[in-house]
Amino acid sequence: MTVVPELPDVEGFRRVLAEHASGRRIRDVEVRDAGVVRAITPEALREQLVGRRFGAPWRHGKWLVTPTDGPTLLLHFGMTGALLWCPKGEARHRHDRVVFVLDDGELRYRDTRKLQGLWVSPGAADDLLADLGPDALAVRWPHFDRRLSGRRGAVKAALVDQRLLAGLGNLLADEILWRARIHPRRQARDMPVEERRRLYEEMRRVLRAAVRAGRIPARPGWLTGVRDDTAGRCPRCGTPLSRGRVGGRGTVWCPRCQQPD
DNA sequence: TTGCATGTTCCGGA
């Protein structure tokens, strides 16, 4: 599982849940690794959810929120998590940490590194989401502009800050900046309004395309398709890509298309 | 064997 879940991937997990589990009753919950069950014991998780019916899931940033006719289930996928629908009887994967058994199949929370996990909340809202900024797919231009223009530091650090904007991860941020032709170390407060607008439009384009695909499409014409290749070149102009660390994360950009300042 | 990884959080320092 090399795909790191960002907004489009979590949106894909939301669709999996909506298609297969919404309206269905939870027959059993198997906690195969208690390490992913947060702020509650595995026994309590089971007690609270077995017999309940899944409602309509929604997403905020990289969080998947699933109401039931009882408590609400919240999932975060960290760097290596996924949610899969499997027919009953299909062999378990060693990283299937929690399995929700329904009548005609199983919903599996699969995760290698266990950096995040599952929470349950008695109500609908939850303080887990309280500090998040607006969802990157839903945020409107005035709000985006207001938040970004008051920000100090590198623009890339701002884009991946979930308190400012929820949903963008390292790959998406690089992809969006590359499309908008903005250097990742560009200081957010030095950007004129046209540049901020360009960033907003490219963010929307990238997100719409990626959500449609259920992931960041690693196809020709996308930076993401060549970033793992150490000899990778800019899909637009052919210049060898630059690499470095920005905001503490591995960053890829085109030194020709994305000039500093 | 060692270093590194695309997420989040916390901590000390500027």
Add this chain to the structure above:
DNA sequence: GTCCGGAACATGCA
């Protein structure tokens, strides 16, 4: 108050 880098979390891979 902000921002930054580094460490920690747990695991697999080059």
